[in-house]
Amino acid sequence: MAAKLDCVTCGACCLNPDENRAEGYLWYLEVRDTKLLDKPLLVKKHVVYDPDGVPHLRLDPAGRCVALLGKIGQRVRCTIYELRPKGCRMLEAGEPRCLQARRERGIDK
Ligand code: SF4
Ligand code: SF4
Structure with missing residues (x-):
């Protein structure tokens, strides 16, 4: 199944997971x-600091990473792709977190 997954037509893992939202x-x-x-200008737009001062990706009110452009499940693009953090790079299409994200966003049943 992993070979069939196309991140460019997905983007589900670029939204806050339901578990995080619940917490x-x-x-x-x-x-x-x-x-x-x-890169100070990019930091200002894309980074938010948690109460411990640790930098994280900023989310918009809908829970989308602000670096994500496009429509989930149709066509998306990461505007900071070359600079995306390690957490983004580590998630591979087809792994359990990917499949869960796709289900949570209604891409898969
Ligand atoms: S949820 Fe999976 S298929 Fe969708 S963008 Fe993320 S890694 Fe790619
Ligand atoms: S930085 Fe890019 S790859 Fe990472 S969550 Fe945001 S849009 Fe997705």
């Missing part, structure tokens, strides 16, 4: 291992 997290993946933090 009240208003930010997404930790921002580390990326040069994004060296």
Whole structure:
């Protein structure tokens, strides 16, 4: 199944997972291992700090990472793809978290 999954027509994992929403997290993946933090203008737009001062990806009111463009399940693009943090890079299409994200966003049943 993994070979058939196309991230460009998905984007489900670029939204706050239901578990995080239920726990009240208003930010997404930790921002580390990326040069994004060296770019003040991009930091201002894409990064938010949790109460412990740890940088995370900023979410819009709908729970989408603000770096995501396009429509979920149709056509999407990450505007900071080359600078995306390690958490984004580690998630592989077809792994359990991917499949769960797709189900949560209604892409798969
Ligand atoms: S949920 Fe899976 S298929 Fe969708 S963008 Fe993320 S890794 Fe790709
Ligand atoms: S930085 Fe890019 S890949 Fe990572 S969650 Fe945001 S839109 Fe998705």
